[in-house]
Structure formats: structure tokens, C-alpha cells
Amino acid sequence: MVSINTVMIILLYGATFSGILALISSGFTLIFGVSRILNFAHGAFFMMGAYIGIYFVQQLNLDPILSSLISIILVGIFSIAAYITIIYPVIKNEVMTIIVTLALALLIEQVILLTYGEFGLSYPRLVAGTLTIGDVVIPMVRLTILAISILTILGLWIFIDRTRIGKEINAASQDPEGAILIGLNVNKIYAITIFVSAVLAALSGILYSQMYAANPFQILNSLILAFSIVILGGLGSVKGSIISSFIVGFIYIAVTTLIGARWSEFIALAIIIVILIVKPTGLFGVEE
Amino acid sequence: MSKLRKYWNIDIGQLSYLIGFLLVMGVLPIFLPDTLLYILGLTFIFIVFAVSWDFMTGLVGEVNLGHTIFIGVGGYVTALLNVPTRFKNTFLDILTNIPPPPIPITILLGGVIAAITGILIGLITLRLRGWYFALVTAILPLLFIKATYVLKDIFGGEEGFSVGLSKALAPDTIGKYIITLLFMAASILILYGIKNSKLGLTLIAIREDNTLAEALGINIYLYKVFAMGISSFFAGVSGALLVHYRVTISPDLFDVPLMLLIILAVVIGGLGTLIGPIIGGFLIYLLKYWVLKVYLIPYIPTTIPINDDIILYILLIIIAVLMPHGIYERLKRFYMAM
Numbered sequence: 047m048v049s050i051n052t053v054m055i056i057l058l059y060g061a062t063f064s065g066i067l068a069l070i071s072s073g074f075t076l077i078f079g080v081s082r083i084l085n086f087a088h089g090a091f092f093m094m095g096a097y098i099g100i101y102f103v104q105q106l107n108l109d110p111i112l113s114s115l116i117s118i119i120l121v122g123i124f125s126i127a128a129y130i131t132i133i134y135p136v137i138k139n140e141v142m143t144i145i146v147t148l149a150l151a152l153l154i155e156q157v158i159l160l161t162y163g164e165f166g167l168s169y170p171r172l173v174a175g176t177l178t179i180g181d182v183v184i185p186m187v188r189l190t191i192l193a194i195s196i197l198t199i200l201g202l203w204i205f206i207d208r209t210r211i212g213k214e215i216n217a218a219s220q221d222p223e224g225a226i227l228i229g230l231n232v233n234k235i236y237a238i239t240i241f242v243s244a245v246l247a248a249l250s251g252i253l254y255s256q257m258y259a260a261n262p263f264q265i266l267n268s269l270i271l272a273f274s275i276v277i278l279g280g281l282g283s284v285k286g287s288i289i290s291s292f293i294v295g296f297i298y299i300a301v302t303t304l305i306g307a308r309w310s311e312f313i314a315l316a317i318i319i320v321i322l323i324v325k326p327t328g329l330f331g332v333e334e
Numbered sequence: 335m336s337k338l339r340k341y342w343n344i345d346i347g348q349l350s351y352l353i354g355f356l357l358v359m360g361v362l363p364i365f366l367p368d369t370l371l372y373i374l375g376l377t378f379i380f381i382v383f384a385v386s387w388d389f390m391t392g393l394v395g396e397v398n399l400g401h402t403i404f405i406g407v408g409g410y411v412t413a414l415l416n417v418p419t420r421f422k423n424t425f426l427d428i429l430t431n432i433p434p435p436p437i438p439i440t441i442l443l444g445g446v447i448a449a450i451t452g453i454l455i456g457l458i459t460l461r462l463r464g465w466y467f468a469l470v471t472a473i474l475p476l477l478f479i480k481a482t483y484v485l486k487d488i489f490g491g492e493e494g495f496s497v498g499l500s501k502a503l504a505p506d507t508i509g510k511y512i513i514t515l516l517f518m519a520a521s522i523l524i525l526y527g528i529k530n531s532k533l534g535l536t537l538i539a540i541r542e543d544n545t546l547a548e549a550l551g552i553n554i555y556l557y558k559v560f561a562m563g564i565s566s567f568f569a570g571v572s573g574a575l576l577v578h579y580r581v582t583i584s585p586d587l588f589d590v591p592l593m594l595l596i597i598l599a600v601v602i603g604g605l606g607t608l609i610g611p612i613i614g615g616f617l618i619y620l621l622k623y624w625v626l627k628v629y630l631i632p633y634i635p636t637t638i639p640i641n642d643d644i645i646l647y648i649l650l651i652i653i654a655v656l657m658p659h660g661i662y663e664r665l666k667r668f669y670m671a672m
Contacts, residue, residue, distance in 0.1 A: 084465055086472065135655045141605065144397050144468055145597055146654045152594055153647040160639035266590060270473045281465060308484050315477055318470060319458060326462050 054182045056300050062188045062257065064295025065195025066250045070268060071275040071287040072202060073246035079282035080219040081236045082140075083133060086148040088247055089268040090155065094121050095248025096169055096260035097158055103170050110170045118248045125244030126237050133240075134233070151265055158262040166259025169252060191253045198249060199288055205242070206284070215239055219282075267311075271298070274314035278321050280328030290329060348609055352526070355612070356519050368507045373624055375511045378518040379576050381615035383592075384599040385608055386568035389525055392606030393534065394561045395541035396464050400455075400471030401569055401596055406478055406588035407451050408444030408570030410489065413583040415440040416497050424487050437501060441574040448570020449563045456562035461555055475588045482585045494584025503578040510579055517575060521568055522612065528564065529608050537561055541606070591643060595622065598650040604660025613661070622646060 074088045095117055102113035128150060136142035175186040206212040218225040218235045225232050251260070275294050279286025294317065302310045321328060359378075363371055387401045414420055414429075416437070421429040434440065455474070459467040482489035489495075504510045528534050540547045540554045548554055577583045586592065595618060603614025626642040634640055657664055 078465075084468060132651055132655055136658060139658055140464065141391065141395070141397050142601075142654050142658050144399070145601065146651050148399065148472070149594060149597075149647045149650045149654070152590060153644060153651075156641060156644045156647070157639050160641060160644075266476055270476055273469045273473055277466070277469065311477060311480055315473070318473075322458050322462070322466060322470070326466065 051180075051182055052303060054180070056296070056303050058182075058184060058188060059303070060296040060299040061292075062191045062195075063299050064292040065192050065199075066253050067271060067275060067295045068199055068288045068291035069195055069246045069250035069253070071272045071279070071291050072199065072284050073243035073250075074272050075276045075279065075282055075287040076202075076246075076284055077236075077240050077243040078276070079284065080215055080239045081137070083137065083236075083240075084140075084144050084147070085133075085240070085243070086144060086269070087128065087150040087154070088243070088272065089265040090151040091121050091125060091244040091247035092251040092254070092268050093158065093260060093262065093265045094124065094154060095251030096255040097162065097167070098248075099252050100167055100169055100255070100260065110172050114172065114249075114252045117252065118245050121248035122241045122245045125240045129237055129240045134236075137236075155262045155265045158265075162262070164262060166261045167255070168259050169255035172256060187256050191256060194249075194253060198246070202242075202246070202284070211235075211238060270311050270314050274317045276328075277318050278328055280330040283328065283330040286328055286330030349526075352522065352609065352612070356515070359515055363508050363511055370624075371507050371511045373620065375507070375514040375579060376576070376623070377616060377619040378514040379572050379579065380596075380599070380619045381612055382518055382521045382568060382572040383596050384603070384611040384615035385522055385525055386565045386572070387596050388600045388603075388605060388608055388611045389529070389568070390561055390565035392600060392604075392611075393529060393541065393608070394537050394558055395606075396460065396558060396562075397468040398471050398562075398565070399468055399593060400474045401565075402475045402588045402590070402593045403455075403471070403478055404448035404452055404566035404569035405573030405576070405592070406475070406585070408441075408448040408573035409577040409583050409587045410482075411444040411447045411570070412437075412440040412574035413495070413497050413577050414488070415443065416501050417495065420488050420490070420495065424485075426488065437503075437578060441571060441578065444574030445567045445571035448573070449567035452566025452569075453559055453563045456559040460558045460562065475590060475593065478588045479585045482588070490584070492585065494582055494586075496582045497577060499581055501578060502581050503575065514575065514579065517572070521572070522608075525564075525568065526608055533557075533560075538606075594647065594650065595619075598646055598653075600660075601650060601658075602653055602661055604663045607660065607663070610660050610663070618646070 070088070070092055073091075074085060077083055077085050077088075095114075098120055099110070099113045099117035102108045102116055103110050106113075108116070132146045132150065133143060136146055171187055173186050173190045177184045177186055177189065204212075206215060214225070214230050214235055215238070217228075218230060218232050222232055225235070254260070254264075271294060275290050276287050278294060279288070279290035294314065297313055297317075298310055301313050359374070362374070366374070383401065383405060387398060390396060390398045390401075415432075416434045418430050418432050418434060421427060435443075455470065456467075459470045482494075483491050502510070503513050529537075536547070536552055536557055539550075540552065540557055544554060573587055576587070596615075599614035599618040600611040601614070602618060603610025603612065622642055626645065630645075631642055653660075
């Protein structure tokens with residue numbers, strides 16, 4: 047019999063985990079939807095957010111919140127630099143785009159492995175304290191994470207839907223050539239998009255390492271869940287990936303809590319296979 | 335000969351280089367020490383990894399990021415068939431008493447199971463645009479590695495297991511060297527033959543223009559799946575061969591660094607050329623396991639976060655950005671201009 051506490055834990059942990067997943071996968075799907083770049087370095091941006099933040103807290107004794115902000119901006123700048131130097135030259139070549147971003151991801155993984163080792167590192171808490179509801183003790187940090195993710199997702203929605211630059215991004219994703227014709231600088235739009243996408247990844251990396259340990263292997267492992275989410279939500283659909291983040295997140299946490307963590311990643315695989323066979327465009331994907 | 339050229343469209347120049355390369359490799363054992371021969375044998379197997387990957391990604395144009403799946407599947411199939419006691423006291427206990435078939439059969443079975451795996455993945459993903467194929471093949475190796483950890487009793491977890499010295503490919507290094515050389519020669523000639531046959535031309539047509547190929551009545555989906563089967567068969571057989579060469583198996587056969595090394599070899603040699611990856615595979619494998627390991631890495635101070643993998647990844651990015659057609663095409667163009 048599943049106790050009420052277990053249900054509470056699944057609901058709360060599922061919600062926070064889903065929020066983090068939503069941040070990762072919406073960034074991944076955003077850059078894909080706009081520029082058709084499959085960014086395999088997205089998981090690297092995710093872990094860089096955590097490790098750079100940890101570096102500033104540990105080495106320079108900065109406040110965790112300040113370090114997080116610096117880290118997020120640095121990862122964003124890094125992503126633009128990566129776009130200009132290595133992605134832009136091969137952007138017309140789908141095969142090479144995938145290869146250079148994957149190589150970049152592994153490069154970053156190796157650098158982290160050599161500097162921090164393969165053991166997990168936890169991020170200093172952004173907020174302390176706990177909240178007790180009934181018998182369940184809830185760390186305040188989880189509620190903060192949930193709030194930050196929801197606010198960020200709302201912010202992303204306002205950014206894309208209401209601001210001028212967001213509308214330009216939308217236009218470029220619908221028709222790159224048309225966007226050029228009406229005088230938009232598509233290249234600049236791609237650079238801004240990858241910046242936003244990397245910022246989302248870095249933020250989720252920081253939030254992730256508030257609850258779990260940051261670990262260089264997460265650079266590739268995070269892609270397992272991210273890919274299953276974007277395939278479920280429809281490749282390129284930000285709305286789809288946010289909704290399916292909550293589906294995948296709750297399923298993942300329910301399976302880990304009730305059955306055990308051993309097979310949890312295989313859930314992602316099962317979701318991918320079922321979606322690809324039954325409805326390859328995903329829940330919200332556009333027909334290509 | 336002219337009739338052969340007409341049907342098979344074979345570039346005699348390329349073929350003669352290839353035969354020359356094989357002949358040189360054939361006489362090398364007279365001059366080289368065993369340690370180097372051992373590395374060269376591994377290089378030959380690696381070249382088959384590279385050429386069979388190029389068959390799918392270069393020739394057909396679908397980015398397969400999970401070629402190591404088939405290498406690993408081939409390897410584990412032959413290893414488990416030869417050491418059935420690994421199934422003892424697991425849910426697959428009934429398999430324990432299967433007598434191991436002869437090694438050539440188990441190696442071939444490794445290739446067959448790998449091909450079936452490849453065809454299944456292809457059937458599910460190749461109906462769709464290439465992105466899905468890339469995404470799915472990218473994460474599958476990670477899940478296969480995870481499976482070897484979870485089913486530790488059977489697959490031996492992170493350390494893997496040994497198949498026993500009696501299951502080695504040959505009792506001595508020279509024997510292993512010759513077997514891998516012959517295997518490489520056969521695989522290259524078969525894949526090269528397929529590339530230049532009508533089937534190969536159809537595959538290239540599909541790569542160049544999906545829509546046009548479909549309009550000509552080519553069932554691009556089935557052709558792609560078929561190519562996937564061929565590519566993963568060779569990966570599986572060479573993975574199985576590697577197990578009997580090293581006498582051990584471990585999940586590193588599935589791992590992403592090996593995949594990137596294969597990609598690097600092919601990108602350096604030139605995607606879609608099949609000949610390029612032979613040169614690339616030869617250079618890269620020796621660079622990583624001989625040149626860098628012996629002459630460079632020991633001299634880098636440990637305070638600088640650089641290892642051989644980082645050097646190779648940087649090399650891959652530089653080559654991909656500056657010479658996306660590979661060194662082979664570059665040299666050919668240079669040669670033409672002369």
C-alpha cells in the first residue's frame with residue numbers, strides 16, 4: 047500500500063524535478079526550433095552552470111546567489127563564443143553541426159573530469175531551512191527551485207510572445223529566408239537564441255546541483271531525459287517540451303520512489319520508442 | 335576489366351593504392367616488434383569500425399552516433415556465448431548449459447545480432463527525418479552501459495569479464511595480426527564493392543536528394559534500413575573480433591569516447607569516401623595509442639588539465655570546421671590542381 051507520505055514525496059519531488067527538466071529541455075528545443083541546430087553540447091552548458099558557480103563559491107568565497115548569476119552569464123557568453131567559432135562555420139552541414147557540438151560536450155566533460163574528478167559535487171545551498179507539512183519535511187530549497195523554474199518558464203513565454211526580439215525569433219524559426227527578406231539579421235537572432243538556451247541550461251544546472259550532486263557524467267546522461275522530453279513534446283515545440291517535462295518528470299520520480307532507481311533511465315527509452323512508433327511528431331510537434 | 339568497370343564503377347587508382355597498403359601491412363611482421371604489431375592489429379579492427387560507420391553516415395548521410403552499440407552488442411554476444419557460466423543463478427539460468435559453438439561461429443553470430451539490433455533501430459527511427467535517428471542513436475550507448483551495470487552478474491559491470499586465454503583469436507601476436515589484417519581486407523573490399531555497386535549508387539542518390547530519389551521510385555526507408563543492417567553487421571563482427579583479440583570485454587566498447595574516435599578518424603579521412611576512413615583510422619588510432627601515449631602525454635605537467643582525449647577532441651573540432659571534406663579530398667584536389 048502506498049502511503050500518503052509517499053504520494054506527497056512523489057508530488058513534491060516530481061514537481062521540482064520536472065521544473066528543472068522543463069528548463070533544460072525548453073532551451074534545447076528552442077535553439078533547435080529556431081535554427082535547426084541539434085545542440086549536443088546542451089548538457090555541457092547544464093553542468094558548466096553548476097561547476098562554474100561552485101568554483102566561484104569555493105575559490106573566491108562569493109555569495110552563492112551572486113556566483114550563480116555570474117555563472118549563468120558566463121555560460122551564456124561561452125555559448126555565443128561557441129556559436130561564432132565552431133557552430134556557425136558548419137551550420138549548413140547537419141552532420142558536422144552534430145559532430146562539433148558532441149565533440150565540444152566531451153571536451154568540457156574531460157576538462158571537468160581532470161579538474162574536479164569524477165565524484166559528485168554539491169552546490170552550496172541558495173536558501174536554508176525546512177517546512178513541515180504533516181509528517182513530511184520539505185526543504186525550503188525545493189520550494190525555491192519550483193518557484194524559480196515556474197517563474198523562468200513564465201518569463202520565457204513572455205520573452206518569446208511579447209517582446210520584439212522574441213517575435214523576431216519566432217519569425218526566424220517559421221521561415222529563415224522570409225526573415226532575411228524583411229531585413230532581420232538571422233545570424234544575430236540565432237546567437238541570441240543560443241544565449242537564452244544556454245542561460246536556461248546553466249540555471250537548471252545550478253538548481254539541479256542544489257538537490258543532487260553535480261557530476262561530469264551528467265553532461266551526457268542529462269541528454270537521455272532531455273531527448274525523451276523533446277521527442278514526447280514534439281521536436282522544436284517549446285510548449286510541448288514544457289508540458290512533457292512534467293509528464294516525464296513525474297513518471298521518473300514515481301518509478302524511482304516506488305520501484306527503484308536502477309531502471310529509471312530506461313523509462314525515458316520506453317517513452318521514446320512508444321512515441322516514435324505511435325505518434326512521431328510528439329504531442330505538439332509540427333509536421334515536417 | 336572494362337566490363338567490370340562498367341558495372342562496378344571501380345576506380346582502379348584507388349583500388350591499387352588499397353592493395354598496395356594491404357601488401358605493405360602484410361610484410362610488416364618481418365620487421366616490427368610484437369608490441370607494435372599488437373597495436374597495429376587493434377588498428378585494423380578500428381579501421382573496420384570507421385569504414386562501417388562511414389557506410390551509414392558518410393554514404394547514406396544519416397548521423398549514427400551509436401555505432402558503439404553494435405560493436406558492444408557483437409562483443410557481448412560472442413563473450414557470453416563463450417562463457418555461458420555467466421548466466422548461472424540469474425533469470426537466464428537456462429542458458430548456462432549451452433555448449434559454446436566454435437569461435438568463428440560466435441563472432442559471426444555477434445555480427446548477426448548486431449545487425450538485427452541495427453535494423454530494429456532503423457525501422458523505428460529512419461522513417462522520420464534524420465534528427466530522430468541522431469537523437470536515439472546518441473543515447474542508446476549510454477543505456478547499454480547502464481544495462482551492463484544493472485545486470486552486473488551477467489555482463490560483469492564496469493570491469494567486464496575475461497573470456498579466457500583459450501578463447502584468444504590466435505595463440506601469438508603474429509597470428510592475431512594476420513587474422514585481423516585479413517578480416518580488415520575482406521571487410522573493406524566487401525564494403526567498397528557494395529559502395530560501387532548499384533545498391534551503393536542508390537544510397538548515394540538518397541543522400542544527395544531524398545525527395546528526388548523517392549520520386550524515382552526508390553523506397554528510401556527500406557534502403558536506409560538495409561544499409562543500417564550492413565553497417566551494424568560489420569561493426570558487430572569487428573567488435574566480436576576485438577573481444578577475442580583482447581580476451582576481455584568491458585562496457586568501454588559501448589562508450590562515447592570510442593564513438594568520437596571513430597568520428598574523428600572518418601572526418602579526418604573524409605566522410606563518404608570509405609578510402610579516407612582507412613587513412614584516418616590508421617593515423618588516429620596510432621596517434622592516440624602510440625604517439626600521444628608514448629611521446630606526448632608523459633611530458634605534460636599534471637597541473638595543466640589536458641589529456642590525449644582533449645587533444646583529439648580539439649583536433650576533431652578544428653578539422654570539422656576548417657576541412658569538412660577531410661584530408662583525403664583535400665589531397666586529391668591538391669593533386670588535381672598540380
